Amino acid sequence: MDVILAAAGDAFTWQALLAIVIGTWAGIVIGGLPGLGSVVGLTIFLPFTFGLDVITSMALLIGVYCGSVYGGSITAILINTPGTPQSAATTFDGYPMTQQGRVDEALGWATFASFFGGVLSCVLLIFCAPQLAKFAVNFGSIEVFALVCLAMLCIVGISRGSLLKGLLCGMMGFFFSMVGSDPITGADRFTFGTQALSSGLDLIPVVVGAFALSEIFVRFSARDEEATVIPEARLRFPPLGEIGRRLIELMRGSFIGSFVGALPGTGAAAAAFISYATAQKLSPRRAQLGKGEPDGIIASESSNNAVTGSAFIPTLALGIPGDVVTAMMMGAMVIHGITPGVRLMADQAQTVYALFVVLIIVNVVMLILSKPSIGLFRYLFKLPLGFVMAGIVMFSFIGAASVRGNPLDLVVAALTGILAYALRRGGYPLAPLVIGMVLGPALESSLRRGLLISRGDFLSFFTHSGIATTLFVLIGLFLVWTLWSSFMQWRAKLARRRQTSTRVIE
Amino acid sequence: MLASLTHPRLWLALALLAAGIGLSVVAWNGPDGAMLVPRVVLAIWCAMALSLVIVEALRRAPPLKPSLSPLPLLMGAVLVAAVTVDTLGFLLPALVLVALTLWLFRVRRPLPLLVGTVLIGGGLWFLFHHVLLIRLPAMMNSGVI
Numbered sequence A: 001m002d003v004i005l006a007a008a009g010d011a012f013t014w015q016a017l018l019a020i021v022i023g024t025w026a027g028i029v030i031g032g033l034p035g036l037g038s039v040v041g042l043t044i045f046l047p048f049t050f051g052l053d054v055i056t057s058m059a060l061l062i063g064v065y066c067g068s069v070y071g072g073s074i075t076a077i078l079i080n081t082p083g084t085p086q087s088a089a090t091t092f093d094g095y096p097m098t099q100q101g102r103v104d105e106a107l108g109w110a111t112f113a114s115f116f117g118g119v120l121s122c123v124l125l126i127f128c129a130p131q132l133a134k135f136a137v138n139f140g141s142i143e144v145f146a147l148v149c150l151a152m153l154c155i156v157g158i159s160r161g162s163l164l165k166g167l168l169c170g171m172m173g174f175f176f177s178m179v180g181s182d183p184i185t186g187a188d189r190f191t192f193g194t195q196a197l198s199s200g201l202d203l204i205p206v207v208v209g210a211f212a213l214s215e216i217f218v219r220f221s222a223r224d225e226e227a228t229v230i231p232e233a234r235l236r237f238p239p240l241g242e243i244g245r246r247l248i249e250l251m252r253g254s255f256i257g258s259f260v261g262a263l264p265g266t267g268a269a270a271a272a273f274i275s276y277a278t279a280q281k282l283s284p285r286r287a288q289l290g291k292g293e294p295d296g297i298i299a300s301e302s303s304n305n306a307v308t309g310s311a312f313i314p315t316l317a318l319g320i321p322g323d324v325v326t327a328m329m330m331g332a333m334v335i336h337g338i339t340p341g342v343r344l345m346a347d348q349a350q351t352v353y354a355l356f357v358v359l360i361i362v363n364v365v366m367l368i369l370s371k372p373s374i375g376l377f378r379y380l381f382k383l384p385l386g387f388v389m390a391g392i393v394m395f396s397f398i399g400a401a402s403v404r405g406n407p408l409d410l411v412v413a414a415l416t417g418i419l420a421y422a423l424r425r426g427g428y429p430l431a432p433l434v435i436g437m438v439l440g441p442a443l444e445s446s447l448r449r450g451l452l453i454s455r456g457d458f459l460s461f462f463t464h465s466g467i468a469t470t471l472f473v474l475i476g477l478f479l480v481w482t483l484w485s486s487f488m489q490w491r492a493k494l495a496r497r498r499q500t501s502t503r504v505i506e
Numbered sequence B: 001m002l003a004s005l006t007h008p009r010l011w012l013a014l015a016l017l018a019a020g021i022g023l024s025v026v027a028w029n030g031p032d033g034a035m036l037v038p039r040v041v042l043a044i045w046c047a048m049a050l051s052l053v054i055v056e057a058l059r060r061a062p063p064l065k066p067s068l069s070p071l072p073l074l075m076g077a078v079l080v081a082a083v084t085v086d087t088l089g090f091l092l093p094a095l096v097l098v099a100l101t102l103w104l105f106r107v108r109r110p111l112p113l114l115v116g117t118v119l120i121g122g123g124l125w126f127l128f129h130h131v132l133l134i135r136l137p138a139m140m141n142s143g144v145i
Helices: A002-011 A014-032 A038-051 A054-079 A085-099 A103-136 A141-158 A163-178 A203-221 A240-245 A247-262 A267-282 A294-310 A312-318 A324-335 A349-380 A385-402 A408-425 A431-453 A458-463 A466-505 B008-029 B036-058 B071-088 B091-104 B110-131
Strands: none
Touching (some): A014 A349, A038 A054, A038 A324, A054 A349, A085 A103, A085 A267, A141 A163, A141 A431, A203 B071, A324 A431, A385 B091, A408 B008, A458 A466
């Protein structure tokens, strides 16, 4: 209890509260601008945190993260263009409500459902993370190796694009993490005689290149598209009686989001679609879904915001990020001296609880700031794209240059940006690349330590302990499931092609 | 088939395969202990890239229209600016890059271009380097710019 009170004291400083307000507001705006998601938002704000203390820095970044997930829903409702992929499912009912002249009601439901999902997942995080951390103490090198393999496989299997492309990107991420000095023998690897490469590649410049710079290149290719006109809108919160009638939908969406968010590799977009699909089966008003029914907005928004809290469960307790955003948050935590993983809850309990308190405050602030932010979008969309893009270029450069002060980091960011643009054009998912880079060191050290423990016998990994065996069985099952579903998709595609060619012949 | 062979997706897969093979050669020539995991990772990389080359070559890809986009100019500018920061400091390459980005994104009237460059390029540099004291690379050690 003393720890929680001390943590609350850390979170309620004026610096942290100011950081939350600025971060959340900026997150709402960035999330609402199509194409600029949570990662670009974090890229912009990361350099600001270098001079701040741990809690204030994390408060700023958590504010940007949660705000951007909510912000994506505003443009999804107003102009049928989700600001972030997480809000894609919100368009199904949000935009029809706008067309019916119920835009104020739609925005109200989106805001309240986001708040509800966010707070519920924070509560779950407070209860689950310490339990998971206690259990994670049983994890040795071999168990960690199996867990990292399982997490990577989940991320690859669930990412958009083909399994081959996902795996290739995952291997690229692993490779990036292996550049520099070998952590065990100290030998240089892939440095090509360059002193600057001995310290390895840092995560932040790679993320800056892969997401922020490549986004500029993508937007440049589409710069001829016409500007969008935003309709006049105000936010109207739903009445209490209406909230009571839809409480089950709110709870269901929030629990689905919390559960899905805690699984590695799934993320908020998957949670929103799963929740929407569930609502289509279970909602008492399911016949109206897709035609402007608030239950659709509730399903999408409560679940995608619930992910923001629960995604921290594996990140903080196991050191395994759930998606790119939490991978980047993990990188930021490391910069500020917090090392997520098994020992974190024991060694830095006060800091972790302070982060939990910050998450709850962010959701409350998001609710308060939603009203003034919505009016702003009419003016934001009149801003020439060039100024926004030039600003992102500058923030990307500042972020990459100031992480370690290594001039090579800027070159790495630029090269990664060009590579990521090509990969995006080729339909390769970028999430496995970034998460591979985060998990690479854990994979390598756990494998090599495991081999030392088992005296070079890799087969004994499978029977090392109950946890290891369970994890390897799960890996096997997941592999079979992924290959089976790929095979079924291929068969269905082939059947469709045959059907089309038969029709053409007829 | 010919369209598939000239499709950029195939060239991308080939480039990734070539990179994987090149890095594998480096890994196999390195020390055994340190290169154990990179060899495994690069072997999987090469296997995946080879599979993708085959898949992309066999795929019926729609032909792409050739276009003369100035995107390579923007990419080149970003890369050149990143390389020159080490010698010229942060401010000068950043100002040029911001001006070029604005111009390429069709901000071409002199006043908005100038104001945008000074405010976004110079203003953010000043904010971080001199106000927040987050030191960015300078042209000379401890130099003003």
